[in-house]
Amino acid sequence: MDWVGDVGRGEWLRERLDVRWRNMHSAVPHGFEAFARVFHPVTIDRPAGTGTWSGPNRGFASGIDYRSVPWARVAEVGGTTMHPLAQFGRLNRGVPNEYNELVDADGWRYSEPAVGTLDVAALAAVAAHLAAHTGTPDAGIAAVWEGWGGLVSGTGVSVIMVSDDEAADRASDRETEAGEARLRQAALAAMVETDDARGPGLLPADVSSGARLRLPGRDYVLFDAGVRRFVDPAWLTDAPWTDSTWPQSPNLIWPDDHAWVLVSEIDFDSTVIAGSRALVDALVADPTIEVLELREGADLTSEGDTVNRPPH
Template identity: 45%
Template sequence: MGWITDITPGAWLAERVDTVWHDMHSVVPRGYEAYARVFHPIIRDRPTDSTGWHEYDPARPVDIESETTTWNGTTRAFGLIMHPLVQSHLLFDPPQSSFGGIIDADGWRYSQPDTGNLDAVVLSRLATHLETHTTTPDATFAAIWEGWGGLVSSAGFATFSVFIGDTDLAASTAQHTPAEAPGAESPADVPEAESPADVPEAESATRDALYGAQPLPGTGLLPQEVAAGPRLELPGRAYLLFETGVTTFNDPTFLSRSPWSHDRWPQSPSIIWPADHAWVVVTEIDFDSTIVAGSRALIDEIVSDPALEALEVPEGADLGWKADTLNRPGS
C-alpha cells in the first residue's frame, strides 16, 4: 500500500460522473452493466438485566449487550418497507428515545449506520468477490477524501481520556468533518471547508485571532509530502491516491493499520477501482451505504451473498433524502 503522486489513474472517473447533482452519478461512474447498494451495518443494544431500554433505570448501572443487525430487520421492527432506495434518516430522524436512537418493542435501541465509512468486515467480504472480477487484481487504487479530520493536518481530530482518581476509565476519539448544511440533499449542497489559500489575508488574520492558527499540512496522520501532494479532483471532492492489490482489503484488520486511519477509527476508502476499470466501489462521504458498479456477474454475486446486505439499484438511482417515496411520511 503506497501513496502515489500520479493522479492520472483516476482521470477516467471525472469523465463518467456528473458535474450537477440529480442522482447517484454525481459520485458513481456511469456506463456499467449493473449496480448494487451495500448497506452499512446498524448496531443495536439493550440492558442485559431488564426488558430493554423501556425499563432502564439510569440510577442503577447495568451491563449493555450489543449486536449488529440489518436494515431489513430494522425496517421490519418499525413497520417500514425494505427496498433498494430506503433511507435511514426516515428511521432515525428525529430520535424517538430520551436515551438516543430508536427503541423497538423488545427494548432494543438502534443506532444510525455510519455515513461515508464501510465496515471493515463487510469490505473484506466484498473484496473476495471483487478480486475474481478483474484482470488486474494486483493493481488497485484507493482514493481517500482529503477532508477527514486529522488526515492531512491535526484539525478536526482529538483524543481524550477520562480519569477518576488514578484509574483511566475510558479513552475516546473524536473525528469531525464539515457539517452538512441544513436541508442539504446531496454532496453538491454541502459546503466544502475553505483552504488557507482561499481565505483573504485580513479574514485569515481575524480567524487566527479568534480560533488560533490553522494547523499546517503534515501535522495529521499523513506526512507533509503526502498531505501537500497532488489531489484527484472530482465534482465537489478532492482525494489522495494510494495503490495496492485488492486482496489487501480481504484482511478486516487492514483498515486499522492503513496509512489514512487512526487505529481506533478505521476508515474505508472513498473510492476503490482496479486498473482495468472492471468495477468501482464508491463510499460517498454523505451516503449511509456503498455503491458497487460492475458486471452483471459481479453484481449478481454480491446481492446473493448472505454475508452481505445488498440490493441491486438501477442506473440513475436517486439516493437523496427524498428518494424513499415508499416510507416518506404521508406517502
C-alpha cells in the same frame, strides 16, 4: 499501500461523473453494466443487566451488548418497507421511548448506520467478490477523501463518554483525567521527535501537500492497493490514512483494469458498486451482506425513497 502522486490514474472517472447533483452519478460513475447498493450495517445495543433502555436506571454500569443488523430489521421494527432506494430516516419510524430512541420489544436500541465508511467485516466480504471479478485483483487504487479530520491537518477526533450512573461517571472522570495526562505526555514526546518529514496529520508532509485527484465536489488522496488486500482485516495495520481511533475505509477503490469501482461517498450511509452483471448478481446473492441492485440514475437522497414517505 504507498502514496500515489500520479493522479492521472484516476482521471478516467472524471468523464463518467455528472458535474451537477441530480442523482447518484455525481459520485458513482456511469458506463457500467449494473449497480449494487451495499447497506452499511446498523448497530443495536441494550444493557446486559436489565435488557432495557426504559426507566431511570438504564443499566450503564452493567455493561452493554452490541450487535449488527441489516436495514431490513429496522424496516420491520418501524413498520416500513425495505427496498433499493430506502433511506434510513424514513425506515426508522417506530415509536420512540422517553429518550426519543427507537427501541424494539426485546429492548434493543437502534443507532444510525455509519456514513462515508464501510465497516471492516462488510468490506472484507465485498472485496472477496470484487477480487473475483477483475483481472487485476492485486493492482489498483484506494482513494481517501482528503477532508477527514486528522488526515492532512492537525484536526483530530475526540471521544465523549456519557453515563446516567454517578459512580460510573466518577470512575469515567478519573479515567479521562489519566488518559488526558497520557495524551499530553505523548504530545510532548511527539513534538520533540517531530522532523520536517512529518505532516500535521496522519500523512507525511509530502503526501499532505501532494497532488490530489479532483472529482466533482471531492478531492482524494490516492494509494496503491489491490482490492485483495481488503479481504484480510489486517489492512488496517498497513493503511497510512487510518489509526485505532476510527477504522476509515477507502472512499473509492478500483482495479487497474477498471472492471468496477466501489464508492463509499462521504455523505452516503451505503456503498455503491458499479460493475458487471455477474459481479452485482454475486453481491446481491451473498447472505453475509445486505445488498440490493440499483438502476442507473438512482436517487439516493431522502426524496428518492418514495415508498416510505412520511404521513401528512
